[in-house]
Structure formats: structure tokens, C-alpha cells
Amino acid sequence: xxxxxxxxxxxxxxxxxxxxxxxxxxxxxxxxxxxxxxxxxxxxxxxxxxxxxxxxxxxxxxxxxxxxxxxxxxxxxxxxxxxxxxxxxxxxxxxxxxxxxxxxxxxxxxxxxxxxxxxxxxxxxxxxxxxxxxxxxxxxxxxxxxxxxxxxxxxxxxxxxxxxxxxxxxxxxxxxxxxxxxxxxxxxxxxxxxxxxxxxxxxxxxxxxxxxxxxxxxxxxxxxxxxxxxxxxxxxxxxxxxxxxxxxxxxxxxxxxxxxxxxxxxxxxxxxxxxxxxxxxxxxxxxxxxxxxxxxxxxxxxxxxxxxxxxxxxxxxxxxxxxxxxxxxxxxxxxxxxxxxxxxxxxxxxxxxxxxxxxxxxxxxxxxxxxxxxxxxxxxxxxxxxxxxxxxxxxxxxxxxxxxxxxxxxxxxxxxxxxxxxxxxxxxxxxxxxxxxxxxxxxxxxxxxxxxxxxxxxxxxxxxxxxxxxxxxxxxxxxxxxxxxxxxxxxxxxxxxxxxxxxxxxxxxxxxxxxxxxxxxxxxxxxxxxxxxxxxxxxxxxxxxxxxxxxxxxxxxxxxxxxxxxxxxxxxxxxxxxxxxxxxxxxxxxxxxxxxxxxxxxxxxxxxxxxxxxxxxxxxxxxxxxxxxxxxx
Numbered sequence: 001x002x003x004x005x006x007x008x009x010x011x012x013x014x015x016x017x018x019x020x021x022x023x024x025x026x027x028x029x030x031x032x033x034x035x036x037x038x039x040x041x042x043x044x045x046x047x048x049x050x051x052x053x054x055x056x057x058x059x060x061x062x063x064x065x066x067x068x069x070x071x072x073x074x075x076x077x078x079x080x081x082x083x084x085x086x087x088x089x090x091x092x093x094x095x096x097x098x099x100x101x102x103x104x105x106x107x108x109x110x111x112x113x114x115x116x117x118x119x120x121x122x123x124x125x126x127x128x129x130x131x132x133x134x135x136x137x138x139x140x141x142x143x144x145x146x147x148x149x150x151x152x153x154x155x156x157x158x159x160x161x162x163x164x165x166x167x168x169x170x171x172x173x174x175x176x177x178x179x180x181x182x183x184x185x186x187x188x189x190x191x192x193x194x195x196x197x198x199x200x201x202x203x204x205x206x207x208x209x210x211x212x213x214x215x216x217x218x219x220x221x222x223x224x225x226x227x228x229x230x231x232x233x234x235x236x237x238x239x240x241x242x243x244x245x246x247x248x249x250x251x252x253x254x255x256x257x258x259x260x261x262x263x264x265x266x267x268x269x270x271x272x273x274x275x276x277x278x279x280x281x282x283x284x285x286x287x288x289x290x291x292x293x294x295x296x297x298x299x300x301x302x303x304x305x306x307x308x309x310x311x312x313x314x315x316x317x318x319x320x321x322x323x324x325x326x327x328x329x330x331x332x333x334x335x336x337x338x339x340x341x342x343x344x345x346x347x348x349x350x351x352x353x354x355x356x357x358x359x360x361x362x363x364x365x366x367x368x369x370x371x372x373x374x375x376x377x378x379x380x381x382x383x384x385x386x387x388x389x390x391x392x393x394x395x396x397x398x399x400x401x402x403x404x405x406x407x408x409x410x411x412x413x414x415x416x417x418x419x420x421x422x423x424x425x426x427x428x429x430x431x432x433x434x435x436x437x438x439x440x441x442x443x444x445x446x447x448x449x450x451x452x453x454x455x456x457x458x459x460x461x462x463x464x465x466x467x468x469x470x471x472x473x474x475x476x477x478x479x480x481x482x483x484x485x486x487x488x489x490x491x492x493x494x495x496x497x498x499x500x501x502x503x504x505x506x507x508x509x510x511x512x513x514x515x516x517x518x519x520x521x522x523x524x525x526x527x528x529x530x531x532x533x534x535x536x537x538x539x540x541x542x543x544x545x546x547x548x549x550x551x552x553x554x555x556x557x558x559x560x561x562x563x564x565x566x567x568x569x570x571x572x573x574x575x576x577x578x579x580x581x582x583x584x585x586x587x588x589x590x591x592x593x594x595x596x597x598x599x600x601x602x603x604x605x606x607x608x609x610x611x612x613x614x615x616x617x618x619x620x621x622x623x624x625x626x627x628x629x630x631x632x633x
Contacts, residue, residue, distance in 0.1 A: 515541020
């Protein structure tokens with residue numbers, strides 16, 4: 001063994017260095033998460049989970065009760081964050097600090113499991129995949145259900161995945177899989193897949209125990225909220241579940257703001273998913289394209305684990321893709337949904353990477369080339385809103401092109417293309433990052449090709465002593481694409497491009513000040529009409545003010561027509577109810593950005609007077625103040 005090989009072996013086996021690298025990654029992740037927890041504007045889902053969770057956990061309302069808040073998710077999605085707020089006091093800050101705690105637990109579970117499956121250095125690499133992805137950190141820094149779900153999902157895998165798991169851990173892992181379903185109904189496939197994996201990996205006895213443990217928790221969880229919880233299962237097709245008709249709306253109802261999904265929005269949603277989860281998605285594709293042979297795996301158990309993780313990831317991905325893109329539900333929710341289960345893809349990637357197949361047939365290498373080019377161009381196309389200048393900003397001499405302006409000097413490629421093909425600014429905005437991404441993919445392929453160059457002088461420098469063991473072009477290209485993309489994840493083309501809720505200043509302080517202002521201005525026990533913005537987070541700081549609970553979800557559960565009573569019974573509302581509540585409420589709370597249209601006309605003409613204006617909730621929105629109106633009577 002050479003001295004360099006001996007040094008590499010010593011570093012590889014030096015556990016403290018790997019642990020230090022993992023600890024550094026976790027610290028980088030948590031520092032960013034702390035910053036985002038203080039600077040990200042609250043969204044509708046976060047406000048709804050926190051405020052409804054507090055109302056349910058404190059006993060002001062019961063889950064699925066008639067005429068209560070819209071209980072549109074499984075019980076633990078509300079009760080877990082709600083219980084934390086009952087314990088420490090309701091506020092946006094408490095909700096976000098709880099999210100940070102969940103993120104830390106998820107990181108710990110990911111490290112333990114990756115170390116078990118692939119070794120300590122791969123465990124450190126997995127944590128860096130988290131730490132280098134701002135988009136993912138932002139998803140775990142706010143108090144939405146991604147944090148609770150990802151944490152439960154990760155620890156389910158910790159308990160059941162690998163070799164020689166004790167029976168109690170397998171049973172507890174199955175129970176966690178049931179708790180996962182009691183948190184998000186879209187995680188339904190996890191429990192049966194986990195039980196089948198345990199049966200395959202550990203035998204019929206362990207599989208039976210796991211099925212009983214998981215099934216028992218599921219039965220108890222449903223019994224505790226029976227029969228109201230059936231309204232969630234009423235989303236299944238009525239043709240196969242006619243017995244759930246009592247929990248379905250009957251009649252004609254037109255929901256506001258629902259537009260058919262367009263093909264462009266479907267494509268952009270898929271590309272956003274690739275951008276924000278590049279390491280996971282490309283890592284999984286690499287695992288499948290470079291899938292080791294039977295003898296390549298560390299053990300038969302490792303192969304079974306890889307099949308299990310592949311099945312889990314693919315099933316959940318297909319389910320969420322169908323729900324978001326082809327069911328007109330929430331097209332752009334797919335990137336957020338992948339945060340529920342993305343850790344399974346990351347684990348598959350690190351489990352398979354050490355045993356990747358290095359010698360690939362020509363057709364598989366062709367697939368790798370096509371994947372890299374399409375993905376690179378697609379990433380660029382999906383980033384057109386975040387990228388202002390790319391390769392088309394390159395200036396070239398006018399003499400090189402047939403350009404109408406004869407003055408000497410330079411001209412940008414964008415100007416040349418606009419003139420030649422009559423492209424407008426909008427087309428150039430999309431073309432520029434797309435071509436930039438394509439050029440990046442070509443660069444990756446070019447660098448990978450250098451390893452098999454035929455030039456004798458280059459071959460002597462790049463080819464190892466055992467030429468037969470030198471990996472094929474497809475292997476090198478795929479590995480290079482994955483590594484480069486992971487390192488560039490903080491940039492605008494990938495995870496660094498997620499900036500929808502970025503905001504300046506301390507948003508936790510802003511929401512608290514608004515809530516305290518409302519609490520000081522409005523007497524306890526007053527009934528308020530709420531249209532105070534997308535997020536109900538300010539109401540956490542004014543818990544004694546009563547609002548109409550259907551309004552917590554703003555307009556996402558609002559209908560234009562239909563019989564009001566069936567809607568109100570399940571936590572929905574419509575135009576008729578809106579007019580009724582405006583007439584009977586003690587106070588009307590309206591965010592300045594929403595003080596327009598029909599509502600503005602009603603308040604101006606219906607005998608209302610403006611009482612006060614709250615401070616701005618956030619520094620990044622000029623019209624985020626809440627206007628307080630009362631009846632002029």
C-alpha cells in the first residue's frame with residue numbers, strides 16, 4: 001500500500017473527524033434555521049396550524065365538531081403544535097422554536113440512520129446535503145406540518161431500517177408510522193410498506209407484531225375522534241365509498257379562486273421540485289441508474305433496505321404528484337410535499353453510492369447524458385423568475401454578427417437573438433437561464449469526458465494504473481452532476497432561489513406587536529370579523545378575541561354560493577355568511593392590502609367607522625397593517 005493510500009485509509013477510519021464534520025453541518029443548518037425562523041413571513045398554513053391547534057388543544061373547540069374550525073387535516077397536525085403552545089403560551093415565536101426543535105431531532109435521526117446504513121463519513125455528507133439547501137431549511141423553519149411529519153417519518157425509519165433491529169423497535173417504528181398517518185393522511189402508504197418491509201427483512205413473527213402495533217395505534221387514533229374524522233376519508237372517490245356520503249357536501253357549490261391546472265404550471269411545479277430538492281431527486285435517479293449488482297451490496301439486508309427505500313420514495317412521490325398536478329388540488333405544493341418524505345430519497349442515495357455500478361452499457365450512459373442535459377436546461381427554465389442575467393448577457397464584437405447597428409463595439413447575445421428571431425423581453429427572460437443551465441450541463445459532460453480522453457499525454461495523467469477499473473463516462477458524469485449540484489444548492493438556480501416568504505427585520509416581533517395591539521384595543525370576549533391577512537398568527541397574541549372560525553383559512557375554504565348551513569357545519573363559509581357576520585360582528589379586522597373591492601364598499605356604505613390602525617406586521621409589506629372598524633351605532 002502506498003503512503004497516500006495509507007493516509008486516506010487512516011482518515012477514512014478516523015471517527016472523530018467525521019463526527020466533527022457532521023456536527024459542523026448540523027450547526028450550519030441550525031444557524032440558518034434560526035435566522036429564517038426570525039425573518040420568514042408567516043403564511044396561511046402556518047397561521048392555521050398554530051391558531052387552530054391552540055383552539056383545539058386548549059379546549060375552546062373540539063376537532064371535527066359541527067360549526068367549528070375547518071378540521072381539514074388529521075388530528076395530530078393540529079394537536080402536536082397546539083399542545084406545545086398550551087404548555088409555553090400561544091405565539092408565533094413558540095411555534096417556530098418548536099419547529100426548530102423538530103428540525104434538530106430530524107437531523108439527529110438522519111445522522112444515526114445514515115451512519116448505520118453507510119458509515120460515519122456518508123452520515124456527515126447527508127447532513128451537509130441538508131445544510132447546503134436553503135429551500136429545505138426554510139420549509140423546516142416555520143411551524144407548518146412538514147416539520148412534524150418529517151420528524152416522525154425519519155424516526156420511523158430509524159426504528160425499522162437496517163439489520164438486527166430488536167422487536168420492540170420494530171413495533172415502535174410501526175406505531176410511529178401510524179402516528180404519521182394520524183398527522184397527515186397523505187402519508188397513508190407508509191404503514192403498509194413498513195410492515196411489508198419488516199416481514200421481508202425479519203420474518204413473519206416480526207411482521208405480525210409490527211402489523212398489530214401499527215394497526216392498534218391507528219384504530220385507537222380513529223376511535224378517539226370518531227365519527228367526525230370520517231370527513232377526511234370522504235375525499236376518497238364516492239363510487240367506492242358510498243357509506244361516506246353523510247360526510248360529503250351535497251348540492252351545487254362554487255369554490256372561489258379555483259382555476260384548472262395548466263400544463264405550464266405543472267411543468268414549473270416539477271422543475272421547482274427538482275430545484276429545491278436537487279440532491280434528493282438526482283441522488284435517487286443516480287441510485288436507480290447506477291444500481292449495483294447483487295454482489296455489489298454490502299449484504300443482502302442492504303439490498304432489501306434499498307428496495308424498501310425506493311418503494312417508499314417512489315410511492316409517495318407518485319401519490320403527491322397525482323394529487324398536486326392532476327387533481328386540481330394545489331399544483332405548486334409538490335416542492336413542499338417532498339419535504340415530508342425526502343429523507344428516504346437521501347438515505348437511498350447514500351446507501352447506494354458506495355456500491356454504484358461503475359461500468360455502464362452504452363444505452364444507460366445515453367440516458368445519463370439525456371438526464372443531465374434535460375435537467376440542467378429545466379432547472380434554468382424553472383429559475384427564470386430568480387435569474388436576471390445568464391449566458392445571453394455575454395458581450396461579443398459587433399463585427400462577428402450581422403447586426404444592423406454599424407457602430408463599432410460590443411453587443412450582447414440577447415440583443416443579437418432578439419433582433420434575429422424577433423424575441424420580446426419575456427421570451428428572453430426565460431431563454432437566458434434555460435441556455436445557461438444547458439451550458440452548465442454541457443460543461444459537466446465535458447469535464448466527465450476528459451477522464452476517457454484519447455490523447456496520450458492526457459491519458460497518462462488521468463488514467464489510473466489499472467485502466468480496466470477506471471469508471472465509465474456515464475458513471476463519472478452522473479457523480480459529477482450530483483456533487484456539483486449539491487455544492488451549488490445555495491445558489492439562485494437551486495435551493496437558494498426559494499425566496500417567496502423572505503422578509504426583513506424580526507417578523508416574530510412584528511406579529512407580536514400587532515397581536516398585543518389588537519388585544520389592547522378590543523375588549524376581551526368581543527366577536528370580530530377577521531380578514532386580517534393570509535396568516536392568523538397575530539391572533540395567537542390576542543387569544544381572548546373571538547373570530548368566526550371558518551375565516552382562519554382566509555379564502556381557501558370560501559364559496560360563492562350554496563346553502564350556508566352545510567358549509568358552516570364543516571367549517572366552510574360563503575358570501576351569504578360573510579354578509580351576515582359583517583352585520584353582527586362587534587369589530588371588523590381587515591388587513592390594509594385586502595381593504596378593497598366589495599368589502600371596502602360595504603364598510604364605507606354600511607354604517608361602519610374606522611377605530612384604529614395596528615402597526616405593520618412585517619417590514620417587507622407596506623400594507624400589512626390591520627384596520628379596525630366598528631359599527632357606527
